[in-house]
Amino acid sequence: MSRRKIILIGGMPTVGKSTIAARVAKRLDLPWISTDQIRTLMMTTANKQDYPLLFNADGHTAESYLTTYTADEIATQEIQQADEIWSTIRHFIDSDWVWRDGFVLEGINITPSLVAETYGGNEDIKAVFLSDSDTERTRTVVYTRGLFGPPHETPDALKEKEIEWTHLFDRTIREQIEKTGLPLVEIEKTERDVDRVLIALGHS
Template structure:
């Protein structure tokens, strides 16, 4: 795709979207944004050195079934989509002056992205085996060092992430959209190269020709 102005990087949590997207933006001199900053859904339910688990986040994961968790997050992304589309159009059409945009986030649901009729826009989805995502979450949340309650919250988050990716892949593969597996030990630079190669081969949003 020539003269690309917007690159969208989607996928479930903990597949490396933010890391890869930030390096893509640095290489191209584009602005980096995350859909998480537009409106925050209950976030990751584990402690970090900077924050404890907010009570509403713990309650969200502890009280809802996996089906309810999926419904909640997909409804949130549906409500967020008009703002996302507006941002994409602003950068793609030049209404937003300056550099192009690399936008990443789970809210980039493939069916909505594939339906875009916006010029100069490309999209790629990052995926990873469930075991890879599980290891990343458990390492980040220090799974072996926390109590049963926090482990339960992480397990619920992981169950939702796995279900989310299953649903996402059905659409991505069904529509023949571009996706890149972030497992297998590939470096960030190699993944960035793969994203930029896919972007260069697209003639419509999210789909390379010839299809791979």
């Protein structure tokens, strides 16, 4: 019986995790899914008292959410939300009835600290984290695609806050990478990105 091949891809918002995950999955002939989908499913069944950070944006528009919290608070909430829902994500990863040959799972809720603590030394589960230190590339994504909602619904001043918290989140991921030694790939938004991610995962 062949071993399951599980690939975890984490990193900052706007870096292109979904795009990379889809291309990696195609190259490795695996299905892929996002933690966004797991989180959305959780929100239909979970108790708000048990998972308060899962529902931290409830009742907010993108504008009111970005007005209520500072960039640092938003980045911190995202890291804390990952901790809060990790048990559910871990259950998904560990369940052998989920795509028995393996899969690619990407999302903001996958952090180096959680992966290292849970799966350090597990040769069947490989993780890589994506980063983009180019603020202008982040700005382009936020202004053209949006982050918490359609860009036309968010004032430009608040778009700048979105950019700020995104890079604060990235800084935390980099700090965790330094402690855990897990691979980090600096994304260039070129065709080379997928090859570099596969190399970081141990695939040529």
